[in-house]
Amino acid sequence: WDQRRKVSQNLDKIKNKIAVYSGKGGVGKTTIAVNLAVLLAQQGHKVGLLDADIDCPNVIRMLHMHSGPTSGENGQLVPAERYGVKVMSMGFFQKDELEAIIWRGPMIHNAINQFLELTEWGELDYLVVDLPPGTSDAPLTIMQVLKLDGFIVITTPQDLSYIDAVRSINMIRKMNVNILGVVENMSGEIFGHGAGETISERMKIKFLGRLELNKAYGDMSAPVILRDESIRKDFEALL
Amino acid sequence: WDQRRKVSQNLDKIKNKIAVYSGKGGVGKTTIAVNLAVLLAQQGHKVGLLDADIDCPNVIRMLHMHSGPTSGENGQLVPAERYGVKVMSMGFFQKDELEAIIWRGPMIHNAINQFLELTEWGELDYLVVDLPPGTSDAPLTIMQVLKLDGFIVITTPQDLSYIDAVRSINMIRKMNVNILGVVENMSGEIFGHGAGETISERMKIKFLGRLELNKAYGDMSAPVILRDESIRKDFEALL
Numbered sequence: 001w002d003q004r005r006k007v008s009q010n011l012d013k014i015k016n017k018i019a020v021y022s023g024k025g026g027v028g029k030t031t032i033a034v035n036l037a038v039l040l041a042q043q044g045h046k047v048g049l050l051d052a053d054i055d056c057p058n059v060i061r062m063l064h065m066h067s068g069p070t071s072g073e074n075g076q077l078v079p080a081e082r083y084g085v086k087v088m089s090m091g092f093f094q095k096d097e098l099e100a101i102i103w104r105g106p107m108i109h110n111a112i113n114q115f116l117e118l119t120e121w122g123e124l125d126y127l128v129v130d131l132p133p134g135t136s137d138a139p140l141t142i143m144q145v146l147k148l149d150g151f152i153v154i155t156t157p158q159d160l161s162y163i164d165a166v167r168s169i170n171m172i173r174k175m176n177v178n179i180l181g182v183v184e185n186m187s188g189e190i191f192g193h194g195a196g197e198t199i200s201e202r203m204k205i206k207f208l209g210r211l212e213l214n215k216a217y218g219d220m221s222a223p224v225i226l227r228d229e230s231i232r233k234d235f236e237a238l239l
Numbered sequence: 240w241d242q243r244r245k246v247s248q249n250l251d252k253i254k255n256k257i258a259v260y261s262g263k264g265g266v267g268k269t270t271i272a273v274n275l276a277v278l279l280a281q282q283g284h285k286v287g288l289l290d291a292d293i294d295c296p297n298v299i300r301m302l303h304m305h306s307g308p309t310s311g312e313n314g315q316l317v318p319a320e321r322y323g324v325k326v327m328s329m330g331f332f333q334k335d336e337l338e339a340i341i342w343r344g345p346m347i348h349n350a351i352n353q354f355l356e357l358t359e360w361g362e363l364d365y366l367v368v369d370l371p372p373g374t375s376d377a378p379l380t381i382m383q384v385l386k387l388d389g390f391i392v393i394t395t396p397q398d399l400s401y402i403d404a405v406r407s408i409n410m411i412r413k414m415n416v417n418i419l420g421v422v423e424n425m426s427g428e429i430f431g432h433g434a435g436e437t438i439s440e441r442m443k444i445k446f447l448g449r450l451e452l453n454k455a456y457g458d459m460s461a462p463v464i465l466r467d468e469s470i471r472k473d474f475e476a477l478l
């Protein structure tokens with residue numbers, strides 16, 4: 001309990017803590033978390049981005065970050081900034097990016113707590129949190145330690161993703177969290193349309209909108225909303 | 240140790256145990272495991288398919304299986320058959336498919352062991368195992384309990400997938416397993432080409448081939464190799 005108190009004291013200068021979450025990987029969760037954070041910063045808000053996806057900490061690579069946090073007073077970690085967003089990731093602490101960190105239950109607890117206690121975010125309007133996918137130890141631990149204000153659930157259009165998303169929504173509902181809505185990503189010819197709206201109807205959550213499957217996402221030189229005006233408008237429509 | 244002995248006695252009538260694995264979800268791992276198993280059965284082999292992806296047990300849905308295992312002598316479970324493949328999945332034991340099972344470390348061990356001890360596969364030429372993705376408790380536990388003969392790693396063509404695949408290959412290499420090769424899935428215009436070959440060169444593993452991004456996969460009425468001749472040829476080329 002003492003740890004929780006310390007963590008919540010450290011985070012009480014943050015107005016909104018928004019989690020981006022999905023029932024399984026590969027649906028575009030990290031891409032959406034990164035571009036939402038950059039968009040909010042572009043709109044003049046004070047924004048932080050926490051990469052809590054400990055199995056695949058891909059935020060640093062998506063943002064081409066070459067420097068990590070610096071140390072502040074009393075051992076605190078001051079996050080590095082990129083595109084006006086303060087970024088913190090487990091990936092900064094991995095010696096070799098190509099080595100997998102094998103997380104076992106209790107280790108997750110300690111790593112997350114330390115990470116949350118020591119990071120000096122300062123005053124923020126939004127902290128966007130990229131959660132690990134699925135229903136294992138990692139996302140649950142983070143949800144319990146961080147009192148998140150709202151969840152955005154990401155799905156792809158296919159039938160199978162619908163099942164994964166519903167399973168994970170049923171899980172997070174048990175933790176009394178506020179689900180802001182569902183985003184359907186990769187809509188179009190190949191994967192179809194529809195899972196987003198079906199989830200919204202059946203689970204009684206808001207349909208925030210859809211993002212088309214588009215080659216432009218593959219260019220990693222900069223966040224896609226800074227390179228493509230029409231995709232930027234799609235992201236603005238989600239907010 | 241006693242449990243391991245029991246499990247290995249139960250599985251010693253199986254000639255080849257092949258795992259299909261990926262560094263993260265959403266790359267087509269389950270789709271490839273299901274279609275490979277059906278193809279091997281079509282070629283006249285005796286085949287089993289074990290859905291060990293406990294977070295997202297999607298095999299049953301992909302194969303439209305309405306009936307599960309039956310009970311045999313001394314409490315054994317006799318797997319149901321579909322397209323000539325004997326299928327066993329954690330999903331058969333979930334009361335409600337839309338509820339997430341929250342797996343914590345020690346539970347995984349017990350569930351997997353029971354599953355492997357009790358299933359009566361009979362004589363098989365191949366057992367295809369759909370592993371959970373990533374580097375958490377679940378894939379590790381299964382690898383330790385099942386002595387797998389070979390691993391097929393699945394990646395998508397994007398740069399980010401390359402990192403996830405390399406991380407997971409470095410991990411499974413520590414367990415002294417035999418990696419048969421890497422398959423690049425969803426190649427084409429949108430996601431590009433190349434991660435498969437790059438992984439093959441850098442990690443010195445065989446490049447088994449690539450599967451194109453294709454709308455035909457979205458039709459869940461039957462495994463795609465039974466509906467599309469050219470995709471079936473792509474799968475035959477992998478073997």
Ligand SMILES: Nc1ncnc2c1ncn2[C@@H]1O[C@H](COP(=O)(O)OP(=O)(O)O)[C@@H](O)[C@H]1O
Nearest residue numbers: 025026027028029030031186212213214217397
């Ligand atoms: N709408 C989209 N169209 C095309 N590619 C996309 C789209 N959204 C994401 N991607 C690509 O898909 C891959 C997986 O995205 P990622 O954000 O890593 O997924 P997750 O975090 O859910 O595992 C990335 O290479 C990304 O560039």
Ligand SMILES: Nc1ncnc2c1ncn2[C@@H]1O[C@H](COP(=O)(O)OP(=O)(O)O)[C@@H](O)[C@H]1O
Nearest residue numbers: 158264265266267268269270425451452453456
């Ligand atoms: N080559 C492909 N082209 C188009 N869709 C694909 C392809 N491979 C898989 N899919 C689709 O992608 C989705 C995810 O596949 P799945 O096998 O569940 O991935 P994983 O097991 O890696 O999470 C499924 O809806 C499947 O139909």
